[in-house]
Amino acid sequence: MDAALFCAAVLLGMVVVGVAKEHGAVRGWAAQLDPLLGLVACLALWWRRRFPLAVGLAGLPAVTLATSALPAGAVIVANLALRLSRRDATALLAAYVACMVPSGLLLPGAGADLWSDTVFSLTYLAAASAGGYALRARRELLARLREDAERAAGEHERRLADARRAERQAIAREMHDVLAHRVSLLSVHAGALVYRTRQAQAGAGPALSGAEVAESAEVIKGNAHEALEELREVLSLLRADAGGGDPVSLLPRIEEIAGLVADARATGQPVDFRTELAAGAADAVGLLRPQLHRTAYRVAQEGLTNARKHAPGAPVGLRLAGGPGSGLTVEVRNELPAAPGPAAGPGGAIPGAGAGLAGLAERVRLDGGALEHTAAGGTFTLRARLPWPAG
Numbered sequence: 001m002d003a004a005l006f007c008a009a010v011l012l013g014m015v016v017v018g019v020a021k022e023h024g025a026v027r028g029w030a031a032q033l034d035p036l037l038g039l040v041a042c043l044a045l046w047w048r049r050r051f052p053l054a055v056g057l058a059g060l061p062a063v064t065l066a067t068s069a070l071p072a073g074a075v076i077v078a079n080l081a082l083r084l085s086r087r088d089a090t091a092l093l094a095a096y097v098a099c100m101v102p103s104g105l106l107l108p109g110a111g112a113d114l115w116s117d118t119v120f121s122l123t124y125l126a127a128a129s130a131g132g133y134a135l136r137a138r139r140e141l142l143a144r145l146r147e148d149a150e151r152a153a154g155e156h157e158r159r160l161a162d163a164r165r166a167e168r169q170a171i172a173r174e175m176h177d178v179l180a181h182r183v184s185l186l187s188v189h190a191g192a193l194v195y196r197t198r199q200a201q202a203g204a205g206p207a208l209s210g211a212e213v214a215e216s217a218e219v220i221k222g223n224a225h226e227a228l229e230e231l232r233e234v235l236s237l238l239r240a241d242a243g244g245g246d247p248v249s250l251l252p253r254i255e256e257i258a259g260l261v262a263d264a265r266a267t268g269q270p271v272d273f274r275t276e277l278a279a280g281a282a283d284a285v286g287l288l289r290p291q292l293h294r295t296a297y298r299v300a301q302e303g304l305t306n307a308r309k310h311a312p313g314a315p316v317g318l319r320l321a322g323g324p325g326s327g328l329t330v331e332v333r334n335e336l337p338a339a340p341g342p343a344a345g346p347g348g349a350i351p352g353a354g355a356g357l358a359g360l361a362e363r364v365r366l367d368g369g370a371l372e373h374t375a376a377g378g379t380f381t382l383r384a385r386l387p388w389p390a391g
Contacts, residue, residue: 077132336378357373
């Protein structure tokens with residue numbers, strides 16, 4: 001760009017000075033000084049970016065006295081509007097006007113038509129300055145657009161990061177809710193087998209019969225199979241967007257809570273399951289949103305799993321209550337263990353991630369409900385209140 005401007009200014013300056021000499025517009029000492037001043041103005045263009053004010057001041061006498069400096073002068077005046085503050089650019093433009101307009105009185109043979117020289121000088125300076133301001137406005141617009149694009153890109157990256165984080169949390173909640181229940185059942189059955197076997201070896205109890213071992217093994221096998229099936233459903237759902245086939249529904253229904261209770265009772269966990277829905281509400285349960293069905297199911301599942309982990313053998317109460325317009329309540333109660341922390345059953349303590357209630361609270365909140373858990377009077381209570389529209 002610098003080389004192109006310099007060559008264009010030199011070429012046009014030579015053309016202008018040639019035309020001026022041919023018409024006798026410049027004579028005497030001005031004709032001898034004109035090419036030198038024009039060359040100075042052209043050379044100054046190389047430093048217009050680093051020293052715009054100095055170049056503007058250096059070009060002032062050249063533009064005033066030399067016709068060959070007019071092309072370079074247009075670049076210098078435009079550069080002032082482009083790079084200086086508006087106040088400094090306006091002051092220098094006024095200086096150029098004050099020097100160029102009466103310059104016809106100083107040059108030999110140039111004062112014949114002072115009015116035309118004045119109009120030309122004003123038009124020349126105004127056009128050059130307007131071009132500089134237009135280029136400045138365009139660059140400022142591009143800078144703002146670039147900043148907006150960078151800001152939008154940053155916000156997009158943050159939204160993607162938030163979406164990925166939310167997806168990971170949702171997957172973690174689903175994996176915990178799906179697998180924790182089955183794995184805890186497996187742990188209870190396997191722990192009971194180990195406990196009975198050790199008691200028999202120590203002579204503290206009867207040995208396990210073949211039928212009992214076969215029955216326990218069949219229960220363990222069934223729960224392991226169920227755990228694998230549920231894991232397959234989760235993985236199938238995750239692969240659905242990648243062309244892994246049709247998505248598998250992971251939306252259990254409230255009616256399936258009875259199956260949870262049956263599985264818990266099969267492990268020896270005493271569960272008192274009561275349904276206290278309002279009159280006629282049983283038929284309306286099927287009209288609830290599938291997400292509410294899943295959340296109610298997960299609350300019951302988490303409550304039974306936690307009771308099995310932390311208070312094995314303690315009676316558990318599971319209650320469904322509510323109706324259209326009044327909301328749906330899922331409540332799980334169990335006695336607190338004598339010692340804090342995970343209680344040890346016959347097979348030892350069941351490990352847990354410790355994040356089940358936090359994920360469950362988030363799930364309930366996303367569905368517009370509220371989750372509370374309290375430990376008072378020797379009883380731990382997990383209660384979820386979910387919306388049930390009247391319509």
